[in-house]
Amino acid sequence: MTPKRLQGCARKGTTTLAYRLGIDIGGTFTDATLIDEDTGEIRIAKVPSTPQDPSVGFLEGTHRILRRNNVAPAEVSYVVHGATVATNSIIEGKVARTGFITTDGFRDMLEIARQVRPSLYDLQFEKPKPLVPRNLCFGVPERLDAQGQVLTPLDEAAVRRVAEQLRRERVAAVAVCLLHAYANPDHEKRVGEIIGEVFPEAVVSLSSEVAPEFREYFRASTTVINAAIRPVVARYLERIEKRLREEGLAAELLLMQSSGGVFTFAEARRKPVFMVESGPAAGVIAAAYLGNNLGYEDVIAFDMGGTTAKVGLIRNGEPKVTKDYEVGAAARVGGGSHRGAGYPIRTPVIDLVEIGAGGGSIAWVDSGGILRVGPRSAGADPGPACYGKGGTEPTVTDANLVLGRLSPDLFLGGEIELDVQAARQAIERRCADPLGMDAVEAAHGIVEIANAAMVNALRLVSIQRGYDPRDFALLAFGGAGPVHANRLAKETGMPTTIIPMSPGTTSALGLLVTDLKHDYSTTMIERIDRLDIAAAESAYQAMEARGRATLERENVGPERMSFQRQVDMRYVGQSHELTPSLPHSPLNAAEISRVLEQFHQEHNRAYGFSAPGEPVEFVNLRLTAIGRITKPRLRELEPRRGAPEPAAALKATRPVYFAESDGYVDCPIYDRYRLAAGHVLTGPAIVVELDSTTVIHPGYRAEVDRFGNLILGET
Amino acid sequence: MNAVTRLDPIRFEVIRHALVEATEEMAITLRRSAYSTNIKTRADFSCAFFDRHLRPIAQASGQPIHLGSLAVLLPRVINEYGPEKLAPGDAILANDPYLGGVHLNDITLISPLYHQDELFGYVASLVHHVDVGGGAPASIGAFREVYQEGIIIPPVRLVQGGEIVPDIFRLVLAQIRSQRETAGDFRAQLAANNTGVRRLSALLSQRGSEELTFYMDELVTYTERRARAELAHLPKGVFTADGYVDNDGFSDEPVHLAAKVVIDDGGVLFDFSGSDPQRRAPVNSTYAMTYSACAYVLKCLIDPDVPVNAGFHRLVRLIAPEGTVVNATAPAPVVGGWETQTRLTDVILKALAAAVPDRVPAGTKAMICQVGLGGADPRTGELYAYYEALAGGYGGRATRDGPDAVQAHGQNTENAPIEEIEINYPFRISRYELVENSEGAGRYRGGLGLRRDYLFPDHEVSFTVLADRDRWGPWGLFGGRAGRKARYVLNPDSEATELGSKVTLELKPGDVVSYRTCGGGGYGPPEERDPRAVLTDVGEGKVSPERAREVYRVAIDPTARRIDAKETTRLRAERNNDPGI
Secondary structure, three states: OOOOOOOOOOOEOOEOOOEEEEEEEOOOEEEEEEEEOOOOOEEEEEEEOOOOOHHHHHHHHHHHHHHHOOOOHHHEEEEEEEOOHHHHHHHOOOOOOEEEEEEOOOOOHHHHOOOOOOOOOOOOOOOOOOOOOHHHEEEEOOEEOOOOOEEEOOOHHHHHHHHHHHHHOOOOEEEEEOOOOOOOOHHHHHHHHHHHHHOOOOEEEEHHHHOOOOOHHHHHHHHHHHHHHHHHHHHHHHHHHHHHHHOOOOOEEEEEOOOOOEEEHHHHHHOHHHHOOHHHHHHHHHHHHHHHHHOOOOEEEEEEOOOOEEEEEEEOOEEOEEOOEEEOOOOOOOOHHHOOOOEEEOOOEEOEEEEOOOOOEEEEEOOOOOEEEEEEEOOOOOOOHHHOOOOOOOEHHHHHHHOOOOOOOOHHHHOOOOOHHHHHHHHHHHHHHHHOOOHHHHHHHHHHHHHHHHHHHHHHHOHHHOOOHHHOEEEEEOOOHHHHHHHHHHHHOOOEEEEOOOHHHHHHHHOOOOOEEEEEEEEEEEEHHHOOHHHHHHHHHHHHHHHHHHHHHOOOOHHHEEEEEEEEEEEEOEOOOEOOEEOOOOOOHHHHHHHHHHHHHHHHHHHOOOOOOOOEEEEEEEEEEEEOOOOOOOOOOOEOOOOOOOHHHEEEEEEEEEHHHOEEEEEEEEEHHHOOEOOEEEOOEEEEEOOEEEEEOOOEEEEEOOOOOEEEEEO | OOOOOOOOHHHHHHHHHHHHHHHHHHHHHHHHHOOOHHHHOOOOEEEEEEEOOOOEEEEOOOOHHHHHHHHHHHHHHHHHHOHHHOOOOOEEEEOOHHHOOOOOOEEEEEEEEEEOOEEEEEEEEEEEOOOOOOOOHHHOOOOOOHHHHOOOOOOEEEEEOOEEOHHHHHHHHOOOOOHHHHHHHHHHHHHHHHHHHHHHHHHHHHHOHHHHHHHHHHHHHHHHHHHHHHHOOOOOEEEEEEEEEOOOOOOOOOEEEEEEEEEEOOEEEEEOOOOOEOOOOOOOOOHHHHHHHHHHHHHHHOOOOOOOOHHHHOOEEEEOOOOEOOEOOOOOOOOOHHHHHHHHHHHHHHHHOOOOOOOOOOOOOOOOOEEEEEEEOOOOOOEEEEEEEOOEOOOOOOOOOOOOOEOOOOOOOOOOOHHHHHHHOOOEEEEEEEOOOOOOOOOEOOOOOEEEEEEOOOOOEEEEEEOOOOOOOOOOEOOOOOOOOOEEEEOOOOOOEEOOOEEEEEEOOOOEEEEEOOOOOOEOOHHHOOHHHHHHHHHOOOOOHHHHHHOOOOOEEOOOOEEOHHHHHHHHHHHHHOOOO
16 A cells, blocks of 8 residues: 555545544553544544553554544654654663674774763762674774874674674664764775675664764764664664554554654664654653744743653754754753763654652652652552552642642543642651751741742753743643743743643644654764865755655655755764754855854853854754645644633632741632633733643743634733 | 742742753753763763852753762852952853862863842863863873873853953863864853853743742752752661772772761761872872762762752761861872772672662773874874773662673763774774673673774874773672673784873884773672573673683573573582582
8 A cells, every 4th residue: 555645634535534643652641632633623542552562552542532522544644653662672671682793903983982870979870882783893903093094904704704693693673883984974885785694684773874974983883772772773673664564554654753754664764763763752752842832933942741850942943953862861950960870872862851750759758857859750550649549658749739730620621530638748757857847837848949949940951051941931840840930930930831731632633743864874974165166055955865765765746845954063073063054055165164263152141151252163064855845734723712811710718838928828729721811810820731731830820822822921 | 029938849840940951951952062072972061050158050961970070079169260350241260179179181161140230150061072182192191290281270260241361261272182173162151151041041041030030949859858858768877988089090909999878867968088108109089079979979860850069969978087088188199199089989889788789780891991192193184182981880770780781880982983093083993892701700790892903004193091990890799790890902803912091102014002991899699699690691602611610600502592400500519519609
């Protein structure tokens, strides 16, 4: 069956392609999202994840949402998947048996890694175990210099012997990373060919294809991860594809990449390292999409769930992307201390700061008598004390409940009844009594400490990168995000806070609103004043040709293709690059001097100084090939009739604690589903819906926009 | 301004994080904007914040050796200069080892922080600069006195009113081989300090000086309280050990280090009385260096979550007699002081093996293992200097092996990517791999050392080895064997001349210098090692089958990749009956 062309906005009635399906696999739940392309209406289904074989949860979620909404598989226009299979196989060590080939004399590249301890003061530290054991790492005689000139020719007989040995060792995959292959891929290509002759069953990943950038260990690590997860990812994707096709689903199947773009299952099978952080990217993409729709191009995305909070920055409508990432190492505030804790990859990853502050984070008093929150989490089982499932340690959720910010009977649409008494007792025993405070004071403290950690995360993605948070809107989602968002905006001076509809499923929406994307790079270290402009232009064109070919394989028509050029630049002698954009037109001297000017400015913004007299160089040329996908329309609400105060949506009134009011005040509780466009709520107020709760503090107001978003700002 | 009388534990936690974060932002700024590989890639620097009473308050996670020494250095530098002479926008530069400093490459830049015209505190960045002049490129080598080691900078005001003072800057740079690179590194250091000042000023305007001061005091008290609570878990007593730096670069007479550690209710006393007198050789540690070894060890023994500030430092007491290798006086050379300092850390841990046997490693690399080189770059004619420090084996621990090829103790600098080196400098790395069979055998073995070969294809170079461990490998603990010693070899594939561990050579085009760093010591008797772990090591080629049989008493059939259980039992029984053991 040939997949249909990606059409996007086909109309019901004229064609049956009318729905987009997103499947987002999380630790606990697999979320299925269905968008009606005609109306923009979004429907959600949640099924339990199936970690043993996530494809079971994938198919179950697909069946459930299609059945429930009477949609036939043939009516689905395309499917986007946010997968954890790549990450999990690395973290759990369930990767394919892989061989590694490098230049003779350097076989221990993976063992030595960065030669550092991941934690400074821990005498019991461990280095991450290489994904390829040493007996499957081989050096072959050959050597290039930094310009890619051959110093020692490739010893093909030696390559043949290594390939034979790898076959005897029954490896499933081979990663090849030769020194300076970014400058000249000939030797690597030849190694690939010889393996193909001797041992055609093996899947081969070449560093010059996967991540052709200098710094050998990082390129090798990226290539090894790609090789080691290829067989695992391929099996998984094939299983899903086969079943879906059997069931009559003809749509193109796409995967979320770590960069926030999507690519086809076929591309994912070749370069799975690009989807290692597939899951977290979706939330930021959703935030960018919503922001763009609402006219906010500069947005900070804040996603708070049960165990962590994630913060990402969107500038000019584009999420910030990093190339400095380690798989299997928690990203932390501060960063510097834990380098070397995981496996580095050099593919674009959406720049997120993730901290251990979620609804389930546990509050405790340390040996110095100070109240602390996290990083331990009560998770879903036993969960917070108020779940009544045996948890005795107080959590952020318990604290919010005691403060009246969560409704005991309205949590998760009433599926769980929360036990206020249990929450209060846990806080008293573990926090309030040891500190000599009352339970309310301690509960407020727990929430404020969690808020402080999140404020630091907000600063980290903004101030520390040279951006002022006051120039950004805060877009908050995840089950717990809207509970805390107003307070964070107040603390950081962010003028506008946006709470989208159904915040618990915002991440899944991200799957359905992103474009096809392929990232390429070429190392070209050259001082700008000596730059061979024609050579740089032809390098860009070569990458563009690769991108075009890939998009064509994905059935993207030329009218929907676009290509973005960027370049890593630095002062000669530095090693951390900044990456300004170039226009998509042949390079010329005027463009070069414009980008140079932009580089000086960005350097000044990022580090507080620039050195216009100093020589500047290009390092890596980057190209992103984009296949545009028509975005779904957001559904609009009915405008309000009558007064701005939504009297009909008022559900109840109950005492809620606000520090601004020096204690509990009577606070109206509104039903979000009964709000109409144009309604205005004045804080203190609380808005409840199935999957989240929004807290509006005194001094703030919230207006309902035409899409149903709550837009919070100072009164 | 309202008086703060009662501690709000919530605000406390918020402020504590904000202070640390300010120093972390300094570190990120420095790393990203620096020029030399040693800073930008290897992260050989540290950043911290001090209050106006010169007490350390917060620090970024950097190089532990620097952080301990900054606590000693900053107060002396500021007192020497006179805080009253400073004004907003100023910054002081210093590296004088005998005014609280360490070795000359480590240059500190200190910026005062003001709030409403009143001095509030200081931010400091300490950076290992790749070259500070002196007798050899990268400013390391075996010299007789500190004056040969490079430029000595007493506290001077490099920055006045936000502007670099050109006369001083030019004078400093004129002493330095890698002028352009180092000028860039100084700018990065200043950018880091400016970042720290900006962040802390914002915090001050938000909280006010009185409130922030109150919470900083509370932070120090809290830290001391927690550190003492942690200390109560350590066994009280007096614990001693001896150790050596293998030679001093001029004589083969080992440099004796004596450590006595006294744990009591007052804290931990580190007494190094009995260590050798200082030498006219590159093995002298300054007081600040020695202090940082003690602070590092104490930090390792308590909950890693305890912050490091003046409250923590109150628990560290130090006796380091003047005129010895652990507290040298002018004009003794100090460039190799870190070699001594890191060995001293190993000796302290050895002493503590009696107190907390399951928490300390066997002997580790415990040398900085420095590589310094330079010459005229044939591509440009410009002088260049290059510096790096190599990893080695870590010691085995009570329940786990020592990792292969890592930095030890106060040193945690990264390796420089070979491709980055070969793009930026006119030499090549021709080999970089683990040294097989170099581990100290044990129930839990030590880590393997590594080999790194430097090839200079087309120009003359001054090359300095400043390292150690060429006579004895790191010791084993509780029956574990010592790791294999290090070797430094000129032209390993032709005449293979063994070099000393502290030597400067003039190399011809085509010469190769090969480092083979030491393995870590083993923990517990090797014949008690799990045979399956031995099988893995043999399978991965880290240990040879012969060595497995002789040292671990495990018989392995290398073709079948199996343990010969019967033969192993026999070998191990034979071993146990051997009266010689």
